[in-house]
Amino acid sequence: MASPTAATITPTGITAPTYAQVLAYLQAQCRSIYGADVYLEADSQDGQYLAVQALAISDANAATIAAYFSYSPSTAQNAALSINVKINGITRAIPTNSQDDLTIIGQAGTVINNGIAQDQAGNNWMLPATVTIPPSGTITVTATCATIGAVTAGAGQINKIVTATRGWQSVTNASDASAGAPVETDPALRARQKTSTALPSRTVLEGTVGAVAGVAGVTRYVAYDNDSKVTDSNGIPGNHLAMVVEGGDATAIASAIASKKGPGGGTYGTTSITVLNVYGMPIIISFFRPTYQAITGAMSLKALPGYTTAIGAAAQQAVSDYVNQVAIGGGPSGTVEWADALTAANSVPGSTTFKLTALTLSGPSGAGAPDVPLAFNQAASCTPASVVLTVT
Template sequence: MALTTIAPTVTKNGASAATYDEILEWLKTKYRAIYGEDVYLEADSLDGQFLGVLALEFTNVGAACVQVYNSFNPKTALSDALTRNVKINGIQRALATYSTVDLLITGTPGTAIRNGVAGDASGNKWILPTLITIPSEGTITVTATAVNAGALLAQVNTVTTIVTPTRGWMSVTNPNSSSMGQDVESDSKLRQRQALSTSISSMSQTEGLRGAILDLENVTRCKTFENDENVADENGLPSHSLCVIVSGGDSQEIAQLIASKKSMGCALYGNTEVTVINSYGDAKTVSFYRPDIKQISYHVNLTSNTSYSADTADIIAESLATYTNSLDIGDKITQNKLIGVTNLYGAEQSQTYEVDSISIIVGGSTVTGDYILPFGCVAFCDASGIAIEVING
C-alpha cells in the first residue's frame, strides 16, 4: 500500500518511521506527479540519484525521531539517555574504577619513596601512595592503584618490578592477588540494576536487599541465595540461612545494609565477616560472600580466506575477554554464545573466516562442552592468554 506521508508517526503502538525503500518510492511518485509519468528516475539517472540522497536523509531523520521516542523508556534508551532515565530511580551509572593491590615493600629503614611505581609480569603499572617511608622493621605494606581503569588481575607474587628505582628500595611483591576494578557500567547491566532498584522497598526483603547493594558505589555484581530447608543445601548453605555474594563495594557499607534489611532470625553465610554497630550501640558480626576468581581462557580454531588479516585474531580475543569478564556470579559459559561472540557479527572482519571449534580452558585444564562457574565464583579472562589457531582455507 502506498504511503500517504513519510513523516514519522506516534500511535498507541509506539513510534514508527518509513523505510528507505518506502520513502524513495514515495518521492518518485510525487516527482512523477509534477513532471510526468515518463520521467526516468532509476539509480543511474541524475534525478534518481538526487531522490536517493533525499530518501537516505529522510530515513535518518525518521530513525532519529524513533530513537528520541524510545529514549524515554529505560528498556529501550541508550547510553546518555539511559543514564538520565535511571536518575528517577535514585541511581546512576557506575563509572570505571581502578584495580588495587596490596604491596609488601622492603628496603632500608627511613627510605622515602616518592611517587613510586611498581610493575607486574603482564606489563601493568601500579601507582604507590605519593610518599612512603620505610619503617625501622625494613618492610611496609601499602595499597597500590592500577594506572588504567578496569579489571586488571595480578596473581600472587607477580608485582615484583620496581619501575621507579629509588635508593634504599630493595624489593616489592604482592602477597595476595589484586582486587579488580570495573569498566564503565554497560547499558545492559544498568537496565538490570534499574529494574532491581524498583524492588528495594518491595515485599521481598531479599530482592530489596539485592537492589540496595547493587546501588552502592563500586558494586559490580550481587547475587543472593536462600536456604529455607531444615538441612544444608547443595551449595553448603546451612539451614534457614541467607548468602549474599557481592563483588566490589565497601565492606562496611555492604554489611550495614545486610544487617538492616535481612529477615529476623535468618542466619548469614559467607567467607567474609564484618563487625557493625546496630542502632542500639551493640556490635554485630555480619557475614557475606566475596566471590572467588576463576581464570578462563580459550583455544580457538579458525579457517581463514584471502581477506583475513593478522589483527583479526586480536579483535576476536578482546571480544571473548570482554564477554567473559561481563558474566555474572555463577554464570554458564556456553559454546553457542562463544561462537556468536567469536564470529564478530556486524564487523567487517566477520566475513574473512569461519569458526571451526572453541575449547574452554579453566585453570589450565580444557573443559569439554559448556562450563558452569562454581558457586560463588566470577570469571576473569585475559585477552593475551587466548590462543587462536588459523588454518588457511
C-alpha cells in the same frame, strides 16, 4: 492527516517509512506535477535533489524514533539511558579503580591517616582516610588502587606498608583484588536498573540484593539464601544468607545487607565487617568476595577468502569478553558454557571469512567437558592472549 513520509505513532508503537519509500513518494509527487516522462534517475540533477530531500526526511524520522524509545530504560541508549535511570536513584558507573579488602593488624587504638599499602608489582593501594584499629587488633578495610583501570593483585600480594605509622604492624589481602571497570555499558546499566527496582520489594531477599546492587563500585553480585535448617551443597549453614559481591566498599556493602536482611537470619562469608544495625547495635555481617578462576581456550580456524589476522584477533577478544561477563558462580548453569563461547566467536564482523573448526575451554582443573564448572563464589577471568589461536 500526516504525510506518508512522516513517522506515525499507533497503539502498537512507532513506525516510519524507509528511505527508499520516501524517495519513491517524492518521485511520484514530482511526476504528478511535471509529467510521467520527467527524468529523475540518480544521474540527473533533479534526481539528486530529491535524494537529498528524502535523506533529510529519513534522518528526521530516525531521530523521532530514537526520541520515542529514549523514554524507556529498556530501549534508551547512551545519554538518554543515563538520564532515565536517575528516577531509580542510580547513575551510570564511571571508570573505576581496582579494589581489595585489606587486613590491617596493629596495636589497639592506633589511628592510620591516609594510609598507603603496596603490592609486589609496586602499585599503591589507598586505605580510607582514617582507619582506627579496634581492641581486637585486626580490622578489614577496602583499599583502592591509585592507578585507574584493571590493576590485578593476587591474594597475599598487597603486603607492604608505605606510610609507616607507629602501631601499624602488618597488612595483607586475603583475596584477589577486584579489577577496575571501564564506563558501564548500556546492557549492564539496564540490568542494574531492573535490579534497583527491587528495593521496595515483595521479599526481603530482593530488597537486600537491590541494596547491594546500589552500592557504588559494585559490578557483579549474587545471593544464596539457605532457608533450610541444614548446611546446603555450597557449605552455607542453615538459615543463613551468603552474598558474593565484586567491587564496592566492604563496609558500605555490609551496611546495605544489614539494612535490608531479615531478623534472626545469619550471614555467611569469608569477609566479616562490624556495622551498626537500625537500633545502633553492633552486628557482624559476613559475605564473600569472588575468587577468580583463570579460563584459557584453544581455538582453531580454517581461513577463507578475505580472512585477516585482525579478524582472528577479534574472535579471540570475543571469547575473552564472553568469559569475563559470565555471572559469578556461572549463573543458572554453574558453568562457563562452551556453546556460548562458540557463538561469541562466530558472531564477530568478518565471521564469514573463516570456519571455526575447534574450540576448547579449560580451567584450573583442566579441560572442560566441554563447559567449565564454577563454584558458587568463583568468577571466571580470561584475556585474549589466553585464547590460543591456530589458523590453517
